[in-house]
Amino acid sequence: METKNSTKSSHHKILLLITFSLIFVSIISFTFYQKFEDKIPVLMYHSVQETKVSEITISKKYFVKQLKYLKANGFKTLTLDELYDHLNTGKKIPRKSVVLTFDDGYKDNYTIVYPLLKQYGFKATVFVQTDKTDKDDYFLTSSQIKELSENGVEIGSHTVTHRDLSTLSNEDQEKELSDSKIVLEKILGKPVNYIAYPYGSCNDESKKIAKNLGYKGAIGILDQYTSEDTDVFEISRRAVIEDMDNFLGKVEKNNYYMGKYKFRKLRRIILSKF
Ligand SMILES: [Zn+2]
Structure with missing residues:
Protein backbone atom coordinates (compact mmCIF):
# COMPACT_ATOMS: atom_id res chain seq x y z
CA MET A 1 0.00 0.00 0.00
CA GLU A 2 2.81 2.37 0.95
CA THR A 3 4.66 1.61 -2.29
CA LYS A 4 1.49 2.28 -4.28
CA ASN A 5 1.10 5.66 -2.51
CA SER A 6 4.70 6.67 -3.05
CA THR A 7 4.42 5.74 -6.78
CA LYS A 8 1.29 7.87 -6.99
CA SER A 9 3.02 10.81 -5.32
CA SER A 10 6.05 10.57 -7.58
CA HIS A 11 3.68 10.55 -10.58
CA HIS A 12 2.14 13.74 -9.24
CA LYS A 13 5.55 15.30 -8.85
CA ILE A 14 6.49 14.42 -12.44
CA LEU A 15 3.17 15.79 -13.71
CA LEU A 16 3.69 18.99 -11.75
CA LEU A 17 7.23 19.32 -13.07
CA ILE A 18 6.05 18.82 -16.67
CA THR A 19 3.27 21.41 -16.19
CA PHE A 20 5.67 24.00 -14.76
CA SER A 21 8.23 23.28 -17.47
CA LEU A 22 5.56 23.80 -20.16
CA ILE A 23 4.43 27.07 -18.59
CA PHE A 24 8.05 28.22 -18.30
CA VAL A 25 8.87 27.31 -21.92
CA SER A 26 5.66 29.04 -23.12
CA ILE A 27 6.50 32.26 -21.27
CA ILE A 28 10.05 32.28 -22.64
CA SER A 29 8.86 31.51 -26.22
CA PHE A 30 6.19 34.19 -26.07
CA THR A 31 8.68 36.76 -24.79
CA PHE A 32 11.14 35.98 -27.60
CA TYR A 33 8.34 35.87 -30.18
CA GLN A 34 7.18 39.33 -29.10
CA LYS A 35 10.75 40.57 -29.16
CA PHE A 36 11.28 39.27 -32.72
CA GLU A 37 7.93 40.60 -33.89
CA ASP A 38 9.00 44.21 -33.31
CA LYS A 39 12.05 43.84 -35.52
CA ASP A 243 22.81 31.98 -50.74
CA MET A 244 19.19 31.13 -49.96
CA ASP A 245 19.85 29.90 -46.42
CA ASN A 246 21.79 33.07 -45.68
CA PHE A 247 18.91 35.11 -47.12
CA LEU A 248 16.32 33.30 -45.01
CA GLY A 249 18.50 33.68 -41.94
CA LYS A 250 18.26 37.43 -42.54
CA VAL A 251 14.58 37.86 -43.41
CA GLU A 252 13.00 35.24 -41.16
CA LYS A 253 13.25 36.04 -37.48
CA ASN A 254 14.01 32.58 -36.24
CA ASN A 255 16.13 29.70 -37.40
CA TYR A 256 13.21 27.31 -37.78
CA TYR A 257 12.60 28.66 -41.29
CA MET A 258 16.24 28.23 -42.13
CA GLY A 259 16.01 24.63 -41.02
CA LYS A 260 12.76 24.16 -42.90
CA TYR A 261 14.33 25.47 -46.10
CA LYS A 262 17.34 23.21 -45.65
CA PHE A 263 15.00 20.28 -45.05
CA ARG A 264 12.99 21.07 -48.19
CA LYS A 265 16.22 21.36 -50.18
CA LEU A 266 17.44 18.05 -48.79
CA ARG A 267 14.11 16.39 -49.58
CA ARG A 268 14.29 17.69 -53.15
CA ILE A 269 17.81 16.34 -53.55
CA ILE A 270 16.78 12.94 -52.17
CA LEU A 271 13.64 12.79 -54.34
CA SER A 272 15.59 13.78 -57.44
CA LYS A 273 17.79 10.69 -56.93
CA PHE A 274 14.81 8.35 -57.45
ZN1 LIG B 1 28.17 52.30 -51.83
Missing part, protein backbone atom coordinates in the same frame (compact mmCIF):
# COMPACT_ATOMS: atom_id res chain seq x y z
CA ILE A 40 12.45 44.30 -39.23
CA PRO A 41 15.24 43.40 -41.64
CA VAL A 42 16.47 46.22 -43.88
CA LEU A 43 18.19 44.41 -46.74
CA MET A 44 21.13 45.79 -48.70
CA TYR A 45 21.65 45.08 -52.38
CA HIS A 46 23.88 46.85 -54.88
CA SER A 47 23.82 45.60 -58.45
CA VAL A 48 21.58 42.91 -60.01
CA GLN A 49 22.82 41.62 -63.36
CA GLU A 50 22.11 38.72 -65.70
CA THR A 51 25.09 36.92 -64.16
CA LYS A 52 27.05 37.54 -60.99
CA VAL A 53 30.16 39.50 -61.99
CA SER A 54 31.45 40.82 -58.67
CA GLU A 55 31.07 40.62 -54.91
CA ILE A 56 28.42 43.33 -54.93
CA THR A 57 26.38 41.77 -57.73
CA ILE A 58 23.75 39.12 -57.50
CA SER A 59 22.35 37.39 -60.57
CA LYS A 60 18.86 38.20 -61.82
CA LYS A 61 17.91 34.53 -61.39
CA TYR A 62 18.82 34.62 -57.71
CA PHE A 63 17.14 37.96 -57.12
CA VAL A 64 13.92 36.57 -58.65
CA LYS A 65 14.20 33.54 -56.36
CA GLN A 66 14.35 35.86 -53.34
CA LEU A 67 11.43 38.00 -54.53
CA LYS A 68 9.39 34.85 -55.16
CA TYR A 69 10.12 33.64 -51.63
CA LEU A 70 9.03 36.97 -50.12
CA LYS A 71 5.83 37.00 -52.19
CA ALA A 72 4.94 33.35 -51.55
CA ASN A 73 5.49 33.77 -47.82
CA GLY A 74 3.35 36.88 -47.38
CA PHE A 75 6.09 39.48 -46.88
CA LYS A 76 5.23 43.15 -47.25
CA THR A 77 7.85 45.70 -48.34
CA LEU A 78 8.07 49.06 -46.59
CA THR A 79 9.72 52.23 -47.85
CA LEU A 80 12.13 53.92 -45.45
CA ASP A 81 9.53 56.63 -44.94
CA GLU A 82 7.02 53.99 -43.82
CA LEU A 83 9.62 52.39 -41.55
CA TYR A 84 10.49 55.81 -40.13
CA ASP A 85 6.83 56.38 -39.40
CA HIS A 86 6.70 53.15 -37.39
CA LEU A 87 9.96 53.88 -35.54
CA ASN A 88 8.96 57.45 -34.80
CA THR A 89 5.40 56.90 -33.63
CA GLY A 90 5.88 53.54 -31.96
CA LYS A 91 3.17 52.16 -34.29
CA LYS A 92 3.68 48.42 -34.56
CA ILE A 93 5.75 47.25 -37.53
CA PRO A 94 3.53 44.91 -39.60
CA ARG A 95 4.37 41.26 -39.24
CA LYS A 96 6.56 39.91 -42.05
CA SER A 97 7.84 43.28 -43.22
CA VAL A 98 11.08 43.90 -45.03
CA VAL A 99 12.81 46.96 -46.53
CA LEU A 100 14.69 46.48 -49.83
CA THR A 101 17.54 48.95 -50.44
CA PHE A 102 20.03 49.30 -53.33
CA ASP A 103 23.27 51.26 -52.99
CA ASP A 104 25.32 53.33 -55.45
CA GLY A 105 22.67 53.86 -58.14
CA TYR A 106 23.66 51.30 -60.78
CA LYS A 107 21.84 51.40 -64.11
CA ASP A 108 20.62 47.83 -63.62
CA ASN A 109 18.47 49.14 -60.76
CA TYR A 110 16.40 50.68 -63.58
CA THR A 111 16.78 48.05 -66.32
CA ILE A 112 16.52 44.87 -64.21
CA VAL A 113 15.37 45.63 -60.65
CA TYR A 114 12.62 48.15 -61.41
CA PRO A 115 10.57 45.90 -63.80
CA LEU A 116 10.81 43.06 -61.26
CA LEU A 117 9.67 45.29 -58.39
CA LYS A 118 6.64 46.26 -60.49
CA GLN A 119 5.96 42.62 -61.37
CA TYR A 120 5.99 41.55 -57.72
CA GLY A 121 4.37 44.71 -56.39
CA PHE A 122 7.31 45.52 -54.10
CA LYS A 123 8.67 48.85 -52.90
CA ALA A 124 12.35 49.73 -52.59
CA THR A 125 14.83 52.51 -51.89
CA VAL A 126 17.78 53.35 -54.18
CA PHE A 127 20.71 55.36 -52.78
CA VAL A 128 22.46 57.39 -55.48
CA GLN A 129 26.10 58.51 -55.60
CA THR A 130 25.50 61.79 -57.41
CA ASP A 131 28.86 62.43 -59.12
CA LYS A 132 28.12 59.43 -61.37
CA THR A 133 24.67 60.68 -62.46
CA ASP A 134 24.58 61.48 -66.21
CA LYS A 135 28.36 60.99 -66.35
CA ASP A 136 28.96 57.25 -66.17
CA ASP A 137 27.09 54.73 -68.37
CA TYR A 138 27.19 52.16 -65.62
CA PHE A 139 25.02 54.37 -63.38
CA LEU A 140 21.48 55.80 -63.44
CA THR A 141 20.72 58.93 -65.43
CA SER A 142 18.71 61.78 -63.93
CA SER A 143 15.66 60.91 -66.04
CA GLN A 144 15.81 57.28 -64.84
CA ILE A 145 16.10 58.49 -61.22
CA LYS A 146 13.06 60.70 -61.74
CA GLU A 147 11.04 57.90 -63.34
CA LEU A 148 11.89 55.53 -60.49
CA SER A 149 10.84 58.12 -57.94
CA GLU A 150 7.56 58.81 -59.72
CA ASN A 151 6.74 55.11 -59.70
CA GLY A 152 7.11 54.22 -56.07
CA VAL A 153 10.86 53.75 -55.75
CA GLU A 154 12.17 55.95 -52.96
CA ILE A 155 15.42 57.79 -53.80
CA GLY A 156 18.04 58.55 -51.15
CA SER A 157 21.51 60.06 -51.16
CA HIS A 158 24.71 58.03 -51.10
CA THR A 159 26.86 61.20 -50.99
CA VAL A 160 28.59 62.85 -53.95
CA THR A 161 31.89 60.96 -54.21
CA HIS A 162 31.40 57.83 -52.05
CA ARG A 163 34.25 58.61 -49.64
CA ASP A 164 34.41 57.21 -46.11
CA LEU A 165 32.74 60.01 -44.11
CA SER A 166 34.50 59.12 -40.86
CA THR A 167 37.84 60.09 -42.46
CA LEU A 168 36.66 63.52 -43.66
CA SER A 169 36.71 66.95 -42.01
CA ASN A 170 33.33 68.25 -40.83
CA GLU A 171 33.35 70.71 -43.70
CA ASP A 172 33.89 67.97 -46.30
CA GLN A 173 31.29 65.74 -44.69
CA GLU A 174 28.79 68.56 -44.85
CA LYS A 175 29.59 69.12 -48.54
CA GLU A 176 29.07 65.41 -49.35
CA LEU A 177 25.75 65.26 -47.54
CA SER A 178 24.45 68.63 -48.65
CA ASP A 179 25.51 68.73 -52.34
CA SER A 180 24.10 65.26 -53.06
CA LYS A 181 20.81 66.21 -51.40
CA ILE A 182 20.57 69.42 -53.47
CA VAL A 183 21.33 67.62 -56.77
CA LEU A 184 18.75 64.89 -56.12
CA GLU A 185 16.08 67.28 -54.91
CA LYS A 186 16.55 69.31 -58.11
CA ILE A 187 16.04 66.14 -60.21
CA LEU A 188 13.06 64.91 -58.18
CA GLY A 189 11.37 68.17 -57.25
CA LYS A 190 10.79 66.83 -53.74
CA PRO A 191 12.73 66.37 -50.48
CA VAL A 192 15.35 63.65 -50.14
CA ASN A 193 14.92 62.36 -46.60
CA TYR A 194 17.48 59.57 -46.20
CA ILE A 195 21.17 59.01 -46.72
CA ALA A 196 23.13 55.76 -46.79
CA TYR A 197 26.66 56.30 -45.49
CA PRO A 198 29.22 54.88 -47.98
CA TYR A 199 30.66 51.63 -46.52
CA GLY A 200 28.19 52.16 -43.66
CA SER A 201 30.87 54.32 -42.11
CA CYS A 202 30.02 57.39 -40.03
CA ASN A 203 30.86 59.21 -36.81
CA ASP A 204 28.88 61.39 -34.41
CA GLU A 205 29.51 64.41 -36.63
CA SER A 206 28.04 62.65 -39.69
CA LYS A 207 24.85 62.02 -37.74
CA LYS A 208 24.68 65.62 -36.46
CA ILE A 209 25.30 67.05 -39.94
CA ALA A 210 22.69 64.76 -41.53
CA LYS A 211 20.14 65.84 -38.94
CA ASN A 212 20.96 69.56 -39.36
CA LEU A 213 20.64 69.30 -43.14
CA GLY A 214 17.10 68.00 -42.78
CA TYR A 215 17.58 64.30 -43.39
CA LYS A 216 15.00 62.29 -41.43
CA GLY A 217 17.30 59.30 -41.07
CA ALA A 218 20.52 57.63 -42.16
CA ILE A 219 21.52 54.08 -42.97
CA GLY A 220 24.58 52.17 -41.85
CA ILE A 221 25.55 48.55 -42.44
CA LEU A 222 25.56 46.98 -38.93
CA ASP A 223 24.20 43.51 -39.64
CA GLN A 224 21.25 43.64 -37.24
CA TYR A 225 17.48 43.85 -37.31
CA THR A 226 15.97 47.29 -36.96
CA SER A 227 13.57 48.00 -34.11
CA GLU A 228 12.22 50.98 -32.24
CA ASP A 229 15.44 51.04 -30.17
CA THR A 230 17.44 51.68 -33.35
CA ASP A 231 19.20 55.03 -33.80
CA VAL A 232 17.38 56.52 -36.86
CA PHE A 233 20.69 58.10 -37.90
CA GLU A 234 22.34 54.69 -38.07
CA ILE A 235 19.68 52.23 -39.18
CA SER A 236 21.13 48.72 -39.54
CA ARG A 237 21.20 46.80 -42.79
CA ARG A 238 21.73 43.20 -43.71
CA ALA A 239 23.75 42.49 -46.87
CA VAL A 240 22.20 39.99 -49.29
CA ILE A 241 24.35 37.39 -51.01
CA GLU A 242 23.65 34.52 -53.39
Whole structure:
Protein backbone atom coordinates (compact mmCIF):
# COMPACT_ATOMS: atom_id res chain seq x y z
CA MET A 1 0.00 0.00 0.00
CA GLU A 2 2.81 2.37 0.95
CA THR A 3 4.66 1.61 -2.29
CA LYS A 4 1.49 2.28 -4.28
CA ASN A 5 1.10 5.66 -2.51
CA SER A 6 4.70 6.67 -3.05
CA THR A 7 4.42 5.74 -6.78
CA LYS A 8 1.29 7.87 -6.99
CA SER A 9 3.02 10.81 -5.32
CA SER A 10 6.05 10.57 -7.58
CA HIS A 11 3.68 10.55 -10.58
CA HIS A 12 2.14 13.74 -9.24
CA LYS A 13 5.55 15.30 -8.85
CA ILE A 14 6.49 14.42 -12.44
CA LEU A 15 3.17 15.79 -13.71
CA LEU A 16 3.69 18.99 -11.75
CA LEU A 17 7.23 19.32 -13.07
CA ILE A 18 6.05 18.82 -16.67
CA THR A 19 3.27 21.41 -16.19
CA PHE A 20 5.67 24.00 -14.76
CA SER A 21 8.23 23.28 -17.47
CA LEU A 22 5.56 23.80 -20.16
CA ILE A 23 4.43 27.07 -18.59
CA PHE A 24 8.05 28.22 -18.30
CA VAL A 25 8.87 27.31 -21.92
CA SER A 26 5.66 29.04 -23.12
CA ILE A 27 6.50 32.26 -21.27
CA ILE A 28 10.05 32.28 -22.64
CA SER A 29 8.86 31.51 -26.22
CA PHE A 30 6.19 34.19 -26.07
CA THR A 31 8.68 36.76 -24.79
CA PHE A 32 11.14 35.98 -27.60
CA TYR A 33 8.34 35.87 -30.18
CA GLN A 34 7.18 39.33 -29.10
CA LYS A 35 10.75 40.57 -29.16
CA PHE A 36 11.28 39.27 -32.72
CA GLU A 37 7.93 40.60 -33.89
CA ASP A 38 9.00 44.21 -33.31
CA LYS A 39 12.05 43.84 -35.52
CA ILE A 40 12.45 44.30 -39.23
CA PRO A 41 15.24 43.40 -41.64
CA VAL A 42 16.47 46.22 -43.88
CA LEU A 43 18.19 44.41 -46.74
CA MET A 44 21.13 45.79 -48.70
CA TYR A 45 21.65 45.08 -52.38
CA HIS A 46 23.88 46.85 -54.88
CA SER A 47 23.82 45.60 -58.45
CA VAL A 48 21.58 42.91 -60.01
CA GLN A 49 22.82 41.62 -63.36
CA GLU A 50 22.11 38.72 -65.70
CA THR A 51 25.09 36.92 -64.16
CA LYS A 52 27.05 37.54 -60.99
CA VAL A 53 30.16 39.50 -61.99
CA SER A 54 31.45 40.82 -58.67
CA GLU A 55 31.07 40.62 -54.91
CA ILE A 56 28.42 43.33 -54.93
CA THR A 57 26.38 41.77 -57.73
CA ILE A 58 23.75 39.12 -57.50
CA SER A 59 22.35 37.39 -60.57
CA LYS A 60 18.86 38.20 -61.82
CA LYS A 61 17.91 34.53 -61.39
CA TYR A 62 18.82 34.62 -57.71
CA PHE A 63 17.14 37.96 -57.12
CA VAL A 64 13.92 36.57 -58.65
CA LYS A 65 14.20 33.54 -56.36
CA GLN A 66 14.35 35.86 -53.34
CA LEU A 67 11.43 38.00 -54.53
CA LYS A 68 9.39 34.85 -55.16
CA TYR A 69 10.12 33.64 -51.63
CA LEU A 70 9.03 36.97 -50.12
CA LYS A 71 5.83 37.00 -52.19
CA ALA A 72 4.94 33.35 -51.55
CA ASN A 73 5.49 33.77 -47.82
CA GLY A 74 3.35 36.88 -47.38
CA PHE A 75 6.09 39.48 -46.88
CA LYS A 76 5.23 43.15 -47.25
CA THR A 77 7.85 45.70 -48.34
CA LEU A 78 8.07 49.06 -46.59
CA THR A 79 9.72 52.23 -47.85
CA LEU A 80 12.13 53.92 -45.45
CA ASP A 81 9.53 56.63 -44.94
CA GLU A 82 7.02 53.99 -43.82
CA LEU A 83 9.62 52.39 -41.55
CA TYR A 84 10.49 55.81 -40.13
CA ASP A 85 6.83 56.38 -39.40
CA HIS A 86 6.70 53.15 -37.39
CA LEU A 87 9.96 53.88 -35.54
CA ASN A 88 8.96 57.45 -34.80
CA THR A 89 5.40 56.90 -33.63
CA GLY A 90 5.88 53.54 -31.96
CA LYS A 91 3.17 52.16 -34.29
CA LYS A 92 3.68 48.42 -34.56
CA ILE A 93 5.75 47.25 -37.53
CA PRO A 94 3.53 44.91 -39.60
CA ARG A 95 4.37 41.26 -39.24
CA LYS A 96 6.56 39.91 -42.05
CA SER A 97 7.84 43.28 -43.22
CA VAL A 98 11.08 43.90 -45.03
CA VAL A 99 12.81 46.96 -46.53
CA LEU A 100 14.69 46.48 -49.83
CA THR A 101 17.54 48.95 -50.44
CA PHE A 102 20.03 49.30 -53.33
CA ASP A 103 23.27 51.26 -52.99
CA ASP A 104 25.32 53.33 -55.45
CA GLY A 105 22.67 53.86 -58.14
CA TYR A 106 23.66 51.30 -60.78
CA LYS A 107 21.84 51.40 -64.11
CA ASP A 108 20.62 47.83 -63.62
CA ASN A 109 18.47 49.14 -60.76
CA TYR A 110 16.40 50.68 -63.58
CA THR A 111 16.78 48.05 -66.32
CA ILE A 112 16.52 44.87 -64.21
CA VAL A 113 15.37 45.63 -60.65
CA TYR A 114 12.62 48.15 -61.41
CA PRO A 115 10.57 45.90 -63.80
CA LEU A 116 10.81 43.06 -61.26
CA LEU A 117 9.67 45.29 -58.39
CA LYS A 118 6.64 46.26 -60.49
CA GLN A 119 5.96 42.62 -61.37
CA TYR A 120 5.99 41.55 -57.72
CA GLY A 121 4.37 44.71 -56.39
CA PHE A 122 7.31 45.52 -54.10
CA LYS A 123 8.67 48.85 -52.90
CA ALA A 124 12.35 49.73 -52.59
CA THR A 125 14.83 52.51 -51.89
CA VAL A 126 17.78 53.35 -54.18
CA PHE A 127 20.71 55.36 -52.78
CA VAL A 128 22.46 57.39 -55.48
CA GLN A 129 26.10 58.51 -55.60
CA THR A 130 25.50 61.79 -57.41
CA ASP A 131 28.86 62.43 -59.12
CA LYS A 132 28.12 59.43 -61.37
CA THR A 133 24.67 60.68 -62.46
CA ASP A 134 24.58 61.48 -66.21
CA LYS A 135 28.36 60.99 -66.35
CA ASP A 136 28.96 57.25 -66.17
CA ASP A 137 27.09 54.73 -68.37
CA TYR A 138 27.19 52.16 -65.62
CA PHE A 139 25.02 54.37 -63.38
CA LEU A 140 21.48 55.80 -63.44
CA THR A 141 20.72 58.93 -65.43
CA SER A 142 18.71 61.78 -63.93
CA SER A 143 15.66 60.91 -66.04
CA GLN A 144 15.81 57.28 -64.84
CA ILE A 145 16.10 58.49 -61.22
CA LYS A 146 13.06 60.70 -61.74
CA GLU A 147 11.04 57.90 -63.34
CA LEU A 148 11.89 55.53 -60.49
CA SER A 149 10.84 58.12 -57.94
CA GLU A 150 7.56 58.81 -59.72
CA ASN A 151 6.74 55.11 -59.70
CA GLY A 152 7.11 54.22 -56.07
CA VAL A 153 10.86 53.75 -55.75
CA GLU A 154 12.17 55.95 -52.96
CA ILE A 155 15.42 57.79 -53.80
CA GLY A 156 18.04 58.55 -51.15
CA SER A 157 21.51 60.06 -51.16
CA HIS A 158 24.71 58.03 -51.10
CA THR A 159 26.86 61.20 -50.99
CA VAL A 160 28.59 62.85 -53.95
CA THR A 161 31.89 60.96 -54.21
CA HIS A 162 31.40 57.83 -52.05
CA ARG A 163 34.25 58.61 -49.64
CA ASP A 164 34.41 57.21 -46.11
CA LEU A 165 32.74 60.01 -44.11
CA SER A 166 34.50 59.12 -40.86
CA THR A 167 37.84 60.09 -42.46
CA LEU A 168 36.66 63.52 -43.66
CA SER A 169 36.71 66.95 -42.01
CA ASN A 170 33.33 68.25 -40.83
CA GLU A 171 33.35 70.71 -43.70
CA ASP A 172 33.89 67.97 -46.30
CA GLN A 173 31.29 65.74 -44.69
CA GLU A 174 28.79 68.56 -44.85
CA LYS A 175 29.59 69.12 -48.54
CA GLU A 176 29.07 65.41 -49.35
CA LEU A 177 25.75 65.26 -47.54
CA SER A 178 24.45 68.63 -48.65
CA ASP A 179 25.51 68.73 -52.34
CA SER A 180 24.10 65.26 -53.06
CA LYS A 181 20.81 66.21 -51.40
CA ILE A 182 20.57 69.42 -53.47
CA VAL A 183 21.33 67.62 -56.77
CA LEU A 184 18.75 64.89 -56.12
CA GLU A 185 16.08 67.28 -54.91
CA LYS A 186 16.55 69.31 -58.11
CA ILE A 187 16.04 66.14 -60.21
CA LEU A 188 13.06 64.91 -58.18
CA GLY A 189 11.37 68.17 -57.25
CA LYS A 190 10.79 66.83 -53.74
CA PRO A 191 12.73 66.37 -50.48
CA VAL A 192 15.35 63.65 -50.14
CA ASN A 193 14.92 62.36 -46.60
CA TYR A 194 17.48 59.57 -46.20
CA ILE A 195 21.17 59.01 -46.72
CA ALA A 196 23.13 55.76 -46.79
CA TYR A 197 26.66 56.30 -45.49
CA PRO A 198 29.22 54.88 -47.98
CA TYR A 199 30.66 51.63 -46.52
CA GLY A 200 28.19 52.16 -43.66
CA SER A 201 30.87 54.32 -42.11
CA CYS A 202 30.02 57.39 -40.03
CA ASN A 203 30.86 59.21 -36.81
CA ASP A 204 28.88 61.39 -34.41
CA GLU A 205 29.51 64.41 -36.63
CA SER A 206 28.04 62.65 -39.69
CA LYS A 207 24.85 62.02 -37.74
CA LYS A 208 24.68 65.62 -36.46
CA ILE A 209 25.30 67.05 -39.94
CA ALA A 210 22.69 64.76 -41.53
CA LYS A 211 20.14 65.84 -38.94
CA ASN A 212 20.96 69.56 -39.36
CA LEU A 213 20.64 69.30 -43.14
CA GLY A 214 17.10 68.00 -42.78
CA TYR A 215 17.58 64.30 -43.39
CA LYS A 216 15.00 62.29 -41.43
CA GLY A 217 17.30 59.30 -41.07
CA ALA A 218 20.52 57.63 -42.16
CA ILE A 219 21.52 54.08 -42.97
CA GLY A 220 24.58 52.17 -41.85
CA ILE A 221 25.55 48.55 -42.44
CA LEU A 222 25.56 46.98 -38.93
CA ASP A 223 24.20 43.51 -39.64
CA GLN A 224 21.25 43.64 -37.24
CA TYR A 225 17.48 43.85 -37.31
CA THR A 226 15.97 47.29 -36.96
CA SER A 227 13.57 48.00 -34.11
CA GLU A 228 12.22 50.98 -32.24
CA ASP A 229 15.44 51.04 -30.17
CA THR A 230 17.44 51.68 -33.35
CA ASP A 231 19.20 55.03 -33.80
CA VAL A 232 17.38 56.52 -36.86
CA PHE A 233 20.69 58.10 -37.90
CA GLU A 234 22.34 54.69 -38.07
CA ILE A 235 19.68 52.23 -39.18
CA SER A 236 21.13 48.72 -39.54
CA ARG A 237 21.20 46.80 -42.79
CA ARG A 238 21.73 43.20 -43.71
CA ALA A 239 23.75 42.49 -46.87
CA VAL A 240 22.20 39.99 -49.29
CA ILE A 241 24.35 37.39 -51.01
CA GLU A 242 23.65 34.52 -53.39
CA ASP A 243 22.81 31.98 -50.74
CA MET A 244 19.19 31.13 -49.96
CA ASP A 245 19.85 29.90 -46.42
CA ASN A 246 21.79 33.07 -45.68
CA PHE A 247 18.91 35.11 -47.12
CA LEU A 248 16.32 33.30 -45.01
CA GLY A 249 18.50 33.68 -41.94
CA LYS A 250 18.26 37.43 -42.54
CA VAL A 251 14.58 37.86 -43.41
CA GLU A 252 13.00 35.24 -41.16
CA LYS A 253 13.25 36.04 -37.48
CA ASN A 254 14.01 32.58 -36.24
CA ASN A 255 16.13 29.70 -37.40
CA TYR A 256 13.21 27.31 -37.78
CA TYR A 257 12.60 28.66 -41.29
CA MET A 258 16.24 28.23 -42.13
CA GLY A 259 16.01 24.63 -41.02
CA LYS A 260 12.76 24.16 -42.90
CA TYR A 261 14.33 25.47 -46.10
CA LYS A 262 17.34 23.21 -45.65
CA PHE A 263 15.00 20.28 -45.05
CA ARG A 264 12.99 21.07 -48.19
CA LYS A 265 16.22 21.36 -50.18
CA LEU A 266 17.44 18.05 -48.79
CA ARG A 267 14.11 16.39 -49.58
CA ARG A 268 14.29 17.69 -53.15
CA ILE A 269 17.81 16.34 -53.55
CA ILE A 270 16.78 12.94 -52.17
CA LEU A 271 13.64 12.79 -54.34
CA SER A 272 15.59 13.78 -57.44
CA LYS A 273 17.79 10.69 -56.93
CA PHE A 274 14.81 8.35 -57.45
ZN1 LIG B 1 28.17 52.30 -51.83
